[in-house]
Amino acid sequence: MSEYILEMKQISKEFTGVKALDNVNFKVKKGEIHCLVGENGAGKSTLMKVLSGVYPYGTYGGDIVYEGNIQQFNKISDSVQAGIVIIYQELALFPDLTVYENIFAGNEMKQRGFIDWNETIVEAKKLLEKVNLDVNPETLVKDLGVGKRQLIEIAKALSKDVKLLILDEPTAALNEDDSENLLKLLDGLRKQGITCIMISHKLKEVISIADNATVIRDGQTIGTLDASKGEVTENTIIKNMVGREIKDIYPKREKKVFGENVLELKNWSAYDQKLSRHVVKNANLNVRKGEIIGLAGLMGSGRTELALSIFGNAKGYKLQGDLMLDGVPKVLKHPSDAIKSGIAYVTEDRKGDGLFLAQDIKSNISAANLHGIASNGVINDNEEIKVADNYKSSLHIKAASLEQLVGKLSGGNQQKVSLGKWLFVGPKLLILDEPTRGIDVGAKFEIYTVMNKLIEEGMSIIMISSELGEVLGMSDRVYVMAEGEIKGELPIEEADQEKIMQLATQ
Known part of the structure; x- marks a missing residue:
């Protein structure tokens, strides 16, 4: 019996003349966590779609050998029946259905042709315990955060007797605590003998969890790195991903010259009438010409809400306080007003x-x-x-x-x-909300380089980011938010991860 649960041999796939996969070879051992890494567009997701039957047998070249047998998956249900389940970055849950309905959607528990809802709820509770999620199974999914929804997806996979679990960027939209909990869960599944393939751009997570990591570049297999031999390191992964070493992922600016205030907020508050609460409270903030302001804080701290209140009050909040552009008081009632005034907003979604x-x-x-x-x-x-x-x-x-x-x-x-x-x-002020979420290290470097070029040309940037390394690597000053309030302002020379987290958890 082979030690490999999966072998994908010389897989090729074309789209309208573009070769997405070119003789890719990929082997996964039973009971391991195998990370699949590469730049955006390298072919990672395409390879997993071939494996899961999204691209059916006959539309690609090569062989899928699973549990020792060549497979011919013609649809997703074929791979699911074999014990292969894929969870995409955009979760496939029904927000208006309950947790237990989502877990068994398409896999309902029946007695004499009718769904046994009582048994469904009982089994859903057992699965929720397996993924360490303490929620009432009768809760609507739309009332849960992204981290909990991710765990529901895994519970759903476990309900199908999964043997090989594929996760595509599972922590891309999670905060640090939820990401850590998910990685612990994957470690627990590994100990239970479940094999996991994880696509991720977060190299620290890859280094912490992977038994092996396979690198794909431009649709070709570059190689597999063995963690037990010390090969799964940040420098080695980056070099294999981009074909070159990136010595400093955060490119430095040679000159930092700041002008007058482009934006200034005084006692700025935003009240969400739908939620009946303030999402921003008495914020005082300024951005100078040629400056990158980092806006840090945990998810739900009010960072995006602050950005939307600046960008023409896109969510229709009830606003109080003063907003000044180039020293002149402004009332921006619509995003079109903000655009005309020189403000642009790149959304996180x-x-x-x-x-x-x-x-x-x-x-x-x-x-x-x-x-x-x-x-x-x-x-x-x-x-x-x-x-x-x-x-x-x-x-x-x-x-x-x-x-x-x-x-x-x-x-x-x-x-x-x-x-x-x-x-x-x-624009003269560019707001970037999670500008590198779900982006590989090479693309991140390119976006950081563009940001520096824009700043040197006189633009100003507010960057919202959940990655503290990014905040510290790119910002000139850092504002930290918690519960809708700005808890502190740190010059970059005085900022570190510990200080930011202390402010973010006040």
């Missing part, structure tokens, strides 16, 4: 709020500034192509053409399109 996934790259880049490509009220198609091509080149957007649908791009390239869309507006 690029798929939900930031992009038109069913439209192409050029249409997305021009969407926020159609006047910039119009003449006498008519869009100039040639000018749109010229503008889009410029951002495609300068932001290193990997795509076959400007006509490629944004929904078909990798997460990192979608983020670059979202950034290009707002840069075309020509």
Whole structure:
């Protein structure tokens, strides 16, 4: 009996002439946690979709050998029946159904042709205990946070007698505590003999949890690193991922020259009338020309709410306090007012709020500034192509053409399109909400380099980030929020992770 539960041999996959996978070889041992790493667009998710039957047998080249037998999965249910379950970054739960209904959706427990709801609830409780989730199974999923929803997905997988669990960026939207809890759970599953494949861009997590890590670059297998031999290190992974060493993931600016205040908030408060509570309370903040302000804090601390209140009060909060741009008091009643005043906001939810996934790259880049490509009220198609091509080149957007649908791009390239869309507006203040979430280390470096270039050209940036290393590596000053309040301001020379966390947990 082979020690490998899975062997994918010489897997190739093409999309309209583009080779996404080129003779990829991938082997996973029974009962291990095997991490799959690579830049956005490297082919990681495509490989897992081949494995899970999303891309059926006959649409790819090569063989899938699972538990010693060549498999011909024609649909997802075929792989599930074999004990292979994949959990995507965008969780596939029904928000208006209960926890127990979600766990057994499509796998209902029946007696004489009817669903046995009592038995379903009993079994759901057992599965929730297995994933260390203390919630009432009758709770609606929409009332739970992202971290708990992720655990429900795993409970759902366990209900299907999973042998091989695939997780695609499982901690991308989680805070540090939820991420740590999830990794502990995966370690527990490993001890129970369940094999896990984890796609992740968070190299610290890969280093902490992986037994082996396979690197894919440009649709090809670069190699597999063995943790027991000390091969799973940050420098080694990065070098294999990008084909070169990135000595400093946070590129330094040679000169830091700050001008007058671009934005100033005084006693700024935002009251959410739907929630009947303040989401921002008496915030005092300023951003100078040519400065990157880091906005740190735990999830739910009010960082995004503060950004939305600045960006034309996009959520319709009841506002109090003073907002000044270039020293002049302003009342921004709508995002269009903010855009006209030189403020742009790159949302953390690029798929939900930031992009038109069913439209192409050029249409997305021009969407926020159609006047910039119009003449006498008519869009100039040639000018749109010229503008889009410029951002495609300068932001290193990997795509076959400007006509490629944004929904078909990798997460990192979608983020670059979202950034290009707002840069075309020509802002003087750019708000970046989790700008590198779900993005590989090479793409992160490119975005950091763009940020530094923008600052050197005189722009100002507010960067919201849950990654403390990113906050410390890119910011000139750091504001820390908790429970809607700014708990402290730290010059970057005085800031460290411990001080930030002390303020964030006040």
